[in-house]
Amino acid sequence: MKFPSRKPPSCARSVGLRAVLFSVAFCVFEPLLTLAAVSDRQPKPGNPADHAFPALGSSAQRKVVVEWNRFYDHAGLGAILANLHQAFPDLTKLYSIGKSFEGRDLWCLEVTARKVGNAERKPGMYIDGNIHGNEVQGGEVVAYTAWYLCHQYGRLDKVTDLLDHNVFYLIPTINPDGRDRWFHHAQNMHSSRSGLRPHDNDRDGLVDEDDVDDLDGDSSITQMRVKDPTGRWKPHPQYSEFLMVQVPADEKGEYTLLGFEGLDNDGDGQVNEDPAGGYDTNRNWAWDWQPNYIQFGAQEYPFSLPESRAISEFVTSHPNIAAFQSYHNNGGMILRNPGREGGVSQPEDERTLQFIAQRGEKMLPFYRSMIIWKDLYTVWGGEVDWFYGARGILGFTTELWTTRNLDKSAGASREDEAAFLKYVLLNEGVVKWREFSHPTYGKIEIGGTKKEWGRTPTSFLLEEECHRNMAFTLYHADQMPRPQISDVEITQLDEGLFKVWVTIENARLIPTRTGQDARHHISPPDIVSLSGRNVKVLSSGRITDRFFKRVDSVKRRPERVELSSVGGMDAVRIQFIVSGSGNFTIRVDSAKGGLLSTERALP
Secondary structure, eight states, rough: OOOOOOOOOHHHHHHHHHHHHHHHHHHHHHHHHHHHHHHHHOOOOGGGHHHGOOOOTTTTTTOOOOTSSSSSOOHHHHHHHHHHHHHHHTEEEEEOOOOOOOSOEEEEEEOOTSSSSSSGOOEEEEEESSSSOOOTHHHHHHHHHHHHHHHHHTTTTHHHHHHHOOOOOOOOEEEOHHHHHHHHOOOOOSOOOOOOOOOOTSSSSSSSOOOOOOTSSSSSOOOOEOTTTTSSSEEEESSSTTTTTOOOTSSOOEEEEEEEEEOOSSSSSSSSOOOOOOOOOOOOOOOOOOOOOTTTTTOOSSTOHHHHHHHHHHHTOOOOOOEEEEEEESSSSEEOOOOOOOOOHHHHHHHHHHHHHHHHHHSSSOOOEEIIIIIIIOSSSSSSHHHHHHOEEEEEEEEEGGGGGGGGSSSSHHHHEEEEIIIIIIITTTTEEEEEEEETEEEEEEEOOOTOOOOOBBBHHHHHHHHHHHHHHHHHHHHHHEEEEEEEEEEEEEEEEEEEEEEEEOOOSSSSSSHHHHHHHHHOOOOEEEBBTTTTEEEEEEEEETTEEEEEEESSTEEEESSSSSTEEEEEEEEEEEEEEEEEEEEEEEETEEEEEEEEEEE
């Protein structure tokens, strides 16, 4: 059967026409519509911090914004401390402990939970940095520690606990003169180590007359070299822009190295032999001090420098300081006393320091735990020796930064460092060799690397150094003595007569008095006392054997028992024989462990 053909109705023809027209329009206008949609999806300018999510190790809310991938001069560090004090008045106290030779303040930020306990009676952690002017990152680590503690209080349980029970004395730079000279004047990585009190290094009757000179005016003190067919140096074949290498004994060289940029300013035939300052503040402390002819930099007598004297007076006036940390650079070393062979070190104190340092090795990649005289070199009159020997305080000198961080798979050879400088930093920090007409050496070349390369971390590694070293120091601080009255046992002996046993426990590694402190009576003994209005103490003493109930009796003033120390992770038990009735108070008074008390009642 054949069906007749039909034309679509007019309405169908209309729909088909509209579809064709829509398709044509879509093809024409779709690119324009897409472009408009893309334009609408462009990001909007604003503050990225409003949409930021902090990584672990960083505070979510930053009242004080600091960029920790850069360095700050003395005024910059002071501004950080001032901003922290303004933002956290319940945690901080800001003051100067003295002035440098040039009159700069030695700023101290005291950090603790000021509404919890008495700050003056909490165990104290003293932290300083930058005793040598060119060892600048110590200042950043101290300031970072203050910043972290303030921001994490109430957020992290560990930080809250630390500030509730302890007080931190943070002094970012104790050599602000040398620090500012290193930042604001042309220097090399090693210069400006000293403070700036004038000193006659070459003993010619003049002072500071032959410092380094920025011969080419590029604000960097780099190396000088002169072409010499009998020289023993040549450019490195791969890193010729900045690295020189010695030639083998049977090979001719191309250059002789002349040292860092400089002139013979005093006409004595030497270059750069009398720089500004020229002494060593870390040789001026009153423990194992030796004069200049034995220990260079020691100056005339201990504490003859205003900076070391100010610190000694501050520490002496704060007998609650129980731990010490000083930041230097570089080499990745956790150094502990003694500074000389045969120097004072009590065995029990050495064991405690060694244990803490071993934990530090796990927290600080490529850092090594070392004894100064044995594993490094002899130091007479050093700061860490004075803190321990004269004050009985356990502490470390940490040499911040190790170039092994540049190539973690190798030993960080000169080639590894050069590769990092060339390929990771893209030669930032390199000063290319250029010709210079020297009044003494004639036609020479000047170049090499800038002062920032070698002893200090690069920007993206600086914050890691700050945080890791802070974490080690907080671990050290957490081991300061934490005595507590853990148990009070009352036994009735007769009508109105009682035996009271008190257990004093130290829940931390560092004793209330170190071996050095106790042996030399540096701080007063710990006192455990019992008192009450209607209670009389008849006898008392330390329990030497709790099972056989042996007691080392007090011969007079039985209401108080003197303890040589409460050892780390240890307990001491006291016995009081009392008569009377009613309430009584037990107090523990420890210079470095704090003041605590509890009340009880006789049955």
